[in-house]
Amino acid sequence: MKRLLNVHEAPIILFTIIVTLLFAFISPDFLQFDNIKLILDQNISMFIVAIGMTMVILLGGMDLSVGSVLAVTATSVGLFLSHGIHPWIAAAMGIVIGVLCGMVNGYFIAVRKIPDIIVTLATMYIFRGIAVGISGGTWMTNFPADFRFFGQGHLLGLSFPLLIAIILIAIFTYLLKFSRPGRRIYAIGGNNSAAKLAGISVAKSKFMVYVLTGLLVGIASVIFAAKVGSVQASTAGNSLAFEVMAAVLIGGGSIFGGVGTIAGTMLGVLFMGIIKNGLIISKVSPFWVDAATGFLIILAIVINTLQRIRQNKGKEEDLV
Amino acid sequence: MTHPVLTMEGISKEFPGVKALSNVGFELYPGEVHALMGENGAGKSTLMKVLSGVYSPTQGKIRLKDKEVSFRNPLDAQRQGVSIIHQEFNLFSNLSAAENIFIDRPEMMDRFGRIRWAKMYEEAQRLVDSIGGGEIDVRKEVRHLGVHSQQVIEIAKALSFQADVLIMDEPSAALPENEVKKMFDVVNRLRAQGVAIVYVSHRMKEIFEIADKVTVLRDGAKIDTRMIGEVTEQSLIQMMVGKAVGQLYPAREQQQDQEVVLQVKELSLDSTHRVSFELRRGEILGLFGVPGSGTHTIAERLFGLKRGSGEISIHGAPVKINSPSEAKAKKIAYVPPDRHRQGIIKPMSIRQNLSIPILPQLSKGLVLDQERIKQMSGEYMEKLRIKAPSDGQSVDFLSGGNQQKVVIGKWLAAHPDILILEEPTRGVDVGAKAEIYNIIHQLAQDGLSILLISSEMPEVIGLSDRILVLYKGEVVHEFAHGEADQEQLLQRASHPLIEGGSL
Secondary structure (H helix, E strand, C coil): CHHHHHCCCHHHHHHHHHHHHHHHHHCCCCCCHHHHHHHHHHCHHHHHHHHHHHHHHHCCCCCCCHHHHHHHHHHHHHHHHHCCCCHHHHHHHHHHHHHHHHHHHHHHHHHCCCCHHHHHHHHHHHHHHHHHHHHCCCCECCCCHHHHHHHHCEECCEEHHHHHHHHHHHHHHHHHHHEHHHHHHHHHHHCHHHHHHCCCCHHHHHHHHHHHHHHHHHHHHHHHHHHHCCECCCCCCCCHHHHHHHHHHHCCCCCCCCCCCHHHHHHHHHHHHHHHHHHHHCCCCHHHHHHHHHHHHHHHHHHHHHHHHHHHCCCCCCCC | CCCCCEEEEEEEEEECCEEEEEEEEEEECCCCEEEEECCCCCCHHHHHHHHCCCCCCCEEEEEECCEEECCCCHHHHHHHCEEEECCCCCCCCCCEHHHHHCCCCHHHECCCCCECHHHHHHHHHHHHHHCCCCCCCCCCEHHHCCHHHHHHHHHHHHHHCCCCEEEEECCCCCCCHHHHHHHHHHHHHHHHCCCEEEEECCCHHHHHHHCCEEEEEECCEEEEEEEHHHCCHHHHHHHHHCCCCCCCCCCCCCCCCCCEEEEEEEEECCCCCEEEEEEECCCEEEEECCCCCCHHHHHHHHCCCCCCCCEEEECCEEECCCCHHHHHHCCEEEECCCHHHHHCCCCCEHHHHHHHHHCHHHEECCEECHHHHHHHHHHHHHHCCCCCCCCCCEHHHCCHHHHHHHHHHHHHCCCCCEEEEECCCCCCCHHHHHHHHHHHHHHHHCCCEEEEECCCHHHHHHHCCEEEEEECCEEEEEECCCCCCHHHHHHHHHCCCCCCCCC
C-alpha cells in the first residue's frame, strides 16, 4: 500500500476513483458500459493531443496553438475531400499540415529562441485565421463514408480511433521512458543549463517536440473531423489547448518542466472527461459545468502539491 | 568613541554536521570602518548573515545600541538599523532609482494608499546627494546607471532605514578600478556621519587604505581584532591561513609523464587578455585567482561556452570548440562550480543523472540499453562511493557531497582525457571533501589530465602538481610542485606587484 501511495500518479488515481464513485452514487447511469465508452469516445482527440502537450510541458514549455492547428488541419482535410481527393490521401495530407504547423512553432521557439508563450499565442491566431480564411466561413460537411471510418469505424472489435489512440499512447510512453530523445526531454526540463553542459542540444530536442506535437494534432484532427462529420473553422478545438494543459497538470506534470508522465496525463484527460460527463448526468445545470470543472482542477492540483510536499519531507537540509 | 554601537557575544552557528561559527565575538563602534577578513569557508559570510538577519544564531547574543536584539529576517534587521549590501546588488533594474530606495514603504503613501512620487523623488535625491552621488538622477531607471551609481543606490537604500550599521560584502568586486576611489569617498562620508561599517574584502590593498580596524576569522573562530596600524600584509595573511594543513590530501608523487595533452596558446579571455599554458598527461594543474581573475572564463572557453580567439591543441592536433557537445566529442569534461544550477538534474534519479552525458553510448539506435545503464551506474556508484540506498534514488534527496560525486561520476562515465573541475568541493562537508580529493588524486594517477579551478587555497596547494596564478586576466605566476604555500599564493593572487614573497 505504501509503495502504491508513492507512485507518481497516486493522487490522480485516487481522486479519479473518488469522483467516479461519487457520480455512480448520484446517478446509476454513470457507471454503465455505454456511458464509459462514450466518455472515452468523446475525448479521443484530447487523449492524442495531450501526448504532445505532455512532452511540451516536460520541456518546461507550453503550446497555446494546438486548438488552431486542429482547426486548420481539419478544415484542410475537409477542403481536400470536397475536391474529391481520396480519403486516405486527404488524411495523410492533413497530418502533413499538422507537422508543418509544428515546424513553424519549433522554428521560432527552438531556433530563433523566442519564448514559447509568445510564439504559440501568435500562431494560435495565425493558424485559426488561415483555417477561417480557407473555409470561407462555411461549414465543412458531407464527408464520404470511407472517410468516416477514421472516426467511426471498427477494427478487431475496437473502435478505430480508440485503437489509434492506444497505439500512440503505447509508443510515446515507451519513447519517453526508454529512448534517448525521451530522456533528453526530461533532462532539459529538469535543468536546462545542466543539460546544455552535458552536451545535449536543447534546440534540437525542442524542435523535435513541437514537430511531434504537430504530428499528433494532425492525427487527432483527422479523427475529430471524421467522428463529428463536420468542421467549423472558427470553433473547432477552441478550448483544446487549455483543457489539454489542465489535463497534463492534473496528471502530475509540473509547469516548470521535468516532471510528468504520459500515464498521468491520460488519467488527467480521463478525469476531465469524467467530470464533464458526470456533471451532466447528475443533472447539474450546463451553465455551471465550467465553474465546477475549474474547481475540481484546482482541487486535483492542490492534492498533487500536497503529495510532493509529503515526499520532500525528511530531505537533508541544504548547506550554504 | 568609547561605546560600541553593536556587540556580538559568543555567536555560534551550527548546520547539520558542520559548525560554521563557534563562539565568535565582535564589536563595532560608530564612525569606524571595520574590515572582516578570512579565507573562503572561514565563516565571514555566515557571521554577516547572522548579523543581517538571514540566519539566527544557534547560540550567542547581539546587542544593538545597548539593547539585546534578535532579527527575524533581513527586513527586520534593516528596520532596526543593520543593513547589508551584497556583492550582487539587489536592485530592480526596471524601476527608477528612487523607487528602488523606497520600495514598498508606507511613509511614501498618502492616506488613500497612493504613492507620493514628488516626495519620493525629493527624499531619494537628498539621500543620494548626501553620500556624494549628486550626479545621479533618481528618476532614471536603474538599468541605465553604471555600477558605481547602482552601488550608491544600494547604500542610499540602506541609509533610508537610518542604518547604524552597514555591512559591505566585497564592495569593490563589481567595480572597475577607477570607480573604487569613488566608492571610498562614499565610505569616508558615511564614516564622518557616524555610521559603523563592516567591510568584507579579500583585497589587501583596500583594507589598508580604508579600514580602521581588522578582525580575522579562521575555521569559524575569531583569531583576533587589531588596529590597522598594528598589522602588516604578511601578518594578516598568516593570521588568515594559520599553519595546519591536515591530512586531507593524499601524498602526490611527482609526475614523470611529459606528454602534453592540452596546449592553449593566446586563448582570449576578453578583448584585451590572453593566456597560454600546457597540461600534461596525468597532471593536476591548479588555476588560482580571486574572483574576476579569469579562471572561470578559461573553463568556459575550453568547454565551448564562450567564444573568442586563440589556439587550442589536444594531443598536438589543433581543435575548434564551439559548444559543449563539441568539447565532449574532444573528450573534455567539465564539472561546473554551481552544482544545483548547472550540475544535477533534480527530478531525476542517480542512475539517470549519471547516464545523461553518454546517452548515445548507452543506447542501441534510439532505444536505451537498460542493462548497460544499470551496469554503468552501479560501477560509478561504487567507484565514487555514492551513498544512497539505490541508484534509483532521486538526487534531490542526497547530501551535497554525494550530489557532487554524481556530477563528477557522470563525466567520468564519458571517459574524458581532460577533466576541468571548478570548485569541486563547494558546499561539501569535510568527510566528503577528503573522499573527493582521493578520487581526484586517483584519476590523475590513472592518467587523466585535470585542470583544477578553485578558490580554496589549501585545496589548490594540496592537490596540484603545478599552480598558475591569475590576476585580472593574466597569468602572473607559476608555482612548481611543492613550491607554493598559502601566504605566497594569496599574495600573488591579491597583490601581484609585490616582489619576493618570502616571509
